[in-house]
Amino acid sequence: MRRSLPLVLTYHETQLDALGDATRRAILERLLRQPSAVGELAEHFPVSRPAISQHLRVLKEARLVSSDAEGTRRVYRIDPRGFDELRRYFERFWTGALTSFKKKAEERARAERKRS
């Protein structure tokens, strides 16, 4: 469920798109267990290091991971903000739908009262 309101929904679309890839989900699982540098991640996946970097970039844009410099290494870890935003997306989605529903249901109720 998406489209329209692109400005409001951009982040959540980005998160769902980011989660829609099996390698990225596996990277997230790994990072949940242990914050890691790109090289450490690459050892565990059958994809190249640049590919891992690209996945991390997507995850970072979706705010599902963040990174910090630790000495000469850049360490990636889970960013809870993305997960919370995903939940809020559905909250907004249903709140919007319910508002539209209420308007219609009450219109119909008024019409029925008039008839009777």
Place this chain on the structure above:
Amino acid sequence: MPNASVPEIAPVQVSIVVEAEPELAFEVFTAELDSWWPRSHHIGKSPMTRSVMEPGVGGRCYSEHEDGSSVQWGKVLAWDPPKSFVMAWQVSPKWQFEADPAQCSEVEVNFTPQGEGHTLVAIEHRHFERHGEGGDVMRSQVGNDAGGWGGLLKLYKAKVEVAG
């Protein structure tokens, strides 16, 4: 494989009171879905022309589109008019129809009389962790039993609880 029936992420709950009897509220919500469902909310490839919910267990929720296509996005799992219904949310994280119920979240809608012609309409959208369960080739490739979004969220929850 993680137990898919255990919620790993808090359900989303929203509700609203409408000035209408439960029977009418239920009817408008389901049979007349098309009259209020936001036109922007669909997973089709061309603009939506109609939104349909078929009544009864097994009923499909789908949208019809300008290009003549139709796309299913839900299936009724429980049907108890005018009190409640439950549907599978058959939308994958890739914004496509998901046929496997084990990989779908669920939406329950309850209609509770509030007296004087008012009804509380409450929606609970739960089991988000099921999206991404199962079927991933990647799981065997990386030798990871926990695979999928379910395992991910379980780990996330554990992490947050430790942090909190």
